[in-house]
Amino acid sequence: MIGKGFIGRESESVVLKIKMEEVRRFADAIGIPFEGEVPVTYIGTLLQPNIPGFDLTNPGMIHGEQKISYQRQLLVGDTLTFKSVIKDVYERTSKLGKMLFVVLETTGYDLAGDLVFSSSSTLITPTKGDVDEESV
Amino acid sequence: MRSLSNYQVSDRLPSREWVPSNVQIRQYAEASGDFNPIHLDDNYARQVGLGGMIAHGMLTMAQMAAMLSEWIGKEGRISKLDVRFEQVVRPGDTIRFGGSVSARSGNIIVCDLEALNVKEERVLTGLTHIIQQ
Numbered sequence: 486m487i488g489k490g491f492i493g494r495e496s497e498s499v500v501l502k503i504k505m506e507e508v509r510r511f512a513d514a515i516g517i518p519f520e521g522e523v524p525v526t527y528i529g530t531l532l533q534p535n536i537p538g539f540d541l542t543n544p545g546m547i548h549g550e551q552k553i554s555y556q557r558q559l560l561v562g563d564t565l566t567f568k569s570v571i572k573d574v575y576e577r578t579s580k581l582g583k584m585l586f587v588v589l590e591t592t593g594y595d596l597a598g599d600l601v602f603s604s605s606s607t608l609i610t611p612t613k614g615d616v617d618e619e620s621v
Numbered sequence: 622m623r624s625l626s627n628y629q630v631s632d633r634l635p636s637r638e639w640v641p642s643n644v645q646i647r648q649y650a651e652a653s654g655d656f657n658p659i660h661l662d663d664n665y666a667r668q669v670g671l672g673g674m675i676a677h678g679m680l681t682m683a684q685m686a687a688m689l690s691e692w693i694g695k696e697g698r699i700s701k702l703d704v705r706f707e708q709v710v711r712p713g714d715t716i717r718f719g720g721s722v723s724a725r726s727g728n729i730i731v732c733d734l735e736a737l738n739v740k741e742e743r744v745l746t747g748l749t750h751i752i753q754q
Contacts, residue, residue, distance in 0.1 A: 514680075524687070545669035555698075555701070
């Protein structure tokens with residue numbers, strides 16, 4: 486089970502080109518006209534990092550918060566190097582019971598090494614009391 | 622159309638309505654690569670306590686971004702979009718996106734955002750920074 490020990494775990498850096506046909510497919514799926522611009526939330530499609538021991542499809546895991554900041558506009562044809570890191574892991578008790586919060590930060594840099602975007606995702610999983618308290 | 626320069630603090634943004642369908646959610650799963658079964662398998666979503674399938678939070682956020690893009694057109698760009706998913710959104714729900722200008726500083730317009738369902742429950746809240754170009 487994921488716990489505080491996961492803080493700092495990183496994915497490998499991935500290099501990816503923003504492709505016209507993929508952005509168009511994304512725009513079609515969200516139901517907006519595609520006019521060559523990359524929708525702000527497109528980077529969400531990149532945020533499925535391979536971090537050892539961390540599975541985004543844990544049963545019942547839901548998305549609590551999402552923050553996206555751009556230093557400049559992301560363009561079709563850009564090549565980005567991006568990487569994710571687990572920034573925080575904590576537990577809270579809500580009306581639905583004990584929940585585990587995982588904060589995942591992803592950054593994307595262009596070929597010049599300049600930051601293009603940063604993103605922070607808070608993912609929430611019900612723990613049903615089966616978490617080792619000391620590990621969280 | 623009203624220019625971005627004319628928007629002042631407390632002005633409302635043009636709103637947008639959206640009704641997600643099962644087809645759109647599946648299309649989004651395919652386009653985004655997020656095949657978490659809570660979005661695609663009703664039985665699975667019930668088993669994990671969600672009461673049935675829910676739309677991807679990122680799909681709801683994309684609709685908020687679409688509302689902002691329609692509003693700003695070529696006059697600005699979104700430099701920041703922060704949201705909190707307050708309630709689940711299900712296929713067939715009618716969601717209304719809106720917001721208002723909370724601050725202006727130089728060429729940056731800061732807006733508070735919210736999306737409501739027909740019960741007037743907030744399903745998403747957030748803020749955005751628009752850079753006027």
